[in-house]
Amino acid sequence: MGAALRIGVIGGSIAGCAAAVAGRRVGADVTVYERSGAELQDRGFGIVIPPPLHRELVGSGYLDAGMETAPVATRVWLTREPGGRSTRELARQPSPVTPCNWGLLWRSLRASAGSVRYLRGEPVTSVGTAADGRAVITTERSEERYDVVVGADGHASRTRQSLAPGLRPEPAGYLVWRGAIPLSALEGHSRELELLRGAWVTLGFPGGHGIFYLIPGGSRDTAGRTGKGGRLLAYAIYGRPPADPDADPGPYVRELAEEHFPAAWAEIVAHGTHRTTACHPVADVQVPRAARAPLLLAGDAAGVTRPHTASGAVKALQDALCLERVLREGPVVAEALERYADERTAAGAHLVELGRRLGRAQVEETPDWAAMGQDEVDAWFRGVLAGTRHYLYAQDTPSVR
Ligand SMILES: Cc1cc2nc3c(=O)[nH]c(=O)nc-3n(C[C@H](O)[C@H](O)[C@H](O)COP(=O)(O)OP(=O)(O)OC[C@H]3O[C@@H](n4cnc5c(N)ncnc54)[C@H](O)[C@@H]3O)c2cc1C
Incomplete structure (x- = not known):
């Protein structure tokens, strides 16, 4: 029997841990290099994935069946009543999703990667190719050779530069603020919480x-969060950047909500002080080809889609499933990576393009939400999707009303 395939993974977050599980499942000898010295932090952020993908990942051993999720099947569109501060519901659409807590998702993938060598506090300084065609990963402490290197080093990936020199994320010109609030801080909001127990909410302005939805609270509670079975309210708010680029994200997003949201939802956002609010630039980038042996890119390193698609982590998980499949299909690594590149480059490019369209419709050229009802929302979205399919829009399921 020959020596096991050696796989080096750069980045130990969602894409890196998922790729490590893929490698382990094909019997490879996997080493993960993670720049951060601390355990990757659970900030309680929400990550939504499609229910069939969740089932597939549990069935194939990537995720623990016991990892908590908070599934709902409906999307509700809200806006502020014109001239007032009350909430108006525009539409309901079928939209089955499986919301996860980022920290629980990462820990579950990390546990499934099991005994792989996971090097914390070990930033990769360069990746090269040796004369024998194998990849060389260099850090301050070591230089090692691998048959395959997975670049899973995120949106600002340096590994991407090896496959696509000069390619940089293109800013969308707007920002997203996200955070999570313990339900214990929202006692006066029983009506909104009741809605969120059965649906996820999009509030247009x-x-x-x-975007608002419930996620599992996670069991490691240091800031008033409940244990197993508890929930956090996760939110993501998209809008124009503040005039002062150094403005503190918490106060700015509360002002934005105060200006545009129905009173009840602005009050919810005002509780965001209970957890940190993080601000992320929104950007697009996609490599022209996601692999060239012995290198391949996974997750945000391969391409960044705007978060409207709720698909960056989804893509990273699908990348890992694809990697496992192509490595099983045949023993020639270069051919396996070509098949990976064919499939995953096209999937990434589709998401980047869809993310741009969703961004245009929901941020850059927002419709007159207050004048819309169910039929207008349905027709508007059919136009935005332009015949493509996406898991957040279950077009084939009969209308919820
Ligand atoms: C507001 C918002 C909401 C989102 N919602 C969703 C959603 O609902 N569903 C969904 O699927 N996706 C969502 N996403 C996208 C998702 O969060 C990302 O696509 C995903 O987390 C990317 O994972 P990754 O592992 O590729 O990158 P990252 O999580 O960025 O990890 C990269 C890792 O590489 C490490 N690293 C970097 N450089 C080096 C180096 N030189 N050496 C060693 N290690 C290195 C970093 O320390 C880091 O741990 C959302 C994103 C945002 C901003």
């Missing part, structure tokens, strides 16, 4: 929108 001129020049942006907010």
Whole structure:
């Protein structure tokens, strides 16, 4: 029997841990290099994935069946009543999703990667190719050779530069603020919480929108979060950047909500002080080819889609499933990576393009939400999707009403 395939993974977050599971499942000898010295932090952020993907990942041993999720099947569109501060519901659409807590998702993938060598506090300084065609990963402490290197080093990936020199993320010109609030801080909001127990919410305003949904609280509670079975309210609010680029994200996003949201939802956002609010630039980038042996890119390193698609982590998980499949299909690594590149480059490019369209519709050129009802929302979205399919829009399921 020959020596096991050696796989080096750069980045130990969602894409890196998922790729490590893929490698382990094909019997490879896997080493993960993670720049961060601390355990990757659970900030309680929400990550939504499609229910069939969740089932597939549990069935194939990537995720623990016991990892908590908070599934719902409906999307509700809200806006502020014109001239007032009350909430108006525009539409409901079928939209089955499986919301996860980022920290629980990462820990579950990390546990499934099991005994792989996971080097914390070990930033990769360069990746090269040796004369024998194998890849060389260099850090300050070591230089090692691998048959395959997975670049899973995120949106600002340096590994991407090896496959696509000079390619940089293109800013969308707007921002997203996200955070999570313990339900214990929202006692006066029983009506909104009741809605969120059965649906995820999109709240439209001129020049942006907010997304709200419940996620599992996670069991490691240091800031008032409940244990198993508890929930956090996760939110993501898209809008124009503040005039002062150094503005503190918490106060700015609360002002935005105060200006545009119905009173009840602005009050919810005002509780965001209970957890940190993080601000992320929104950007697009996609490599022309996701692999060239012995290198391949996974997750945000391969391409960044705007978060409206709720698909960056989804893509990273699908990348890992694809990697496992192509490595099983045949023993020639270069051919396996070509098949990976064919499949995953096209999938990434599709998401980047869809993310741009969703961004245009929901942030850059927002409709007159207040004048819309169910039929207008349905027709508007059919136009935005332009015949393509996406898991957040279950077009074939009969309308919820
Ligand atoms: C507001 C918002 C909401 C989102 N919602 C969703 C959603 O609902 N569903 C969904 O699927 N996706 C969502 N996403 C996208 C998702 O969060 C990302 O696509 C995903 O987390 C990317 O994972 P990754 O492992 O590729 O990158 P990252 O999580 O960025 O990890 C990269 C890792 O590489 C390490 N690294 C970097 N350089 C080096 C180096 N030189 N050496 C060693 N290690 C290195 C870093 O320390 C880091 O741990 C959302 C994103 C945002 C901003």
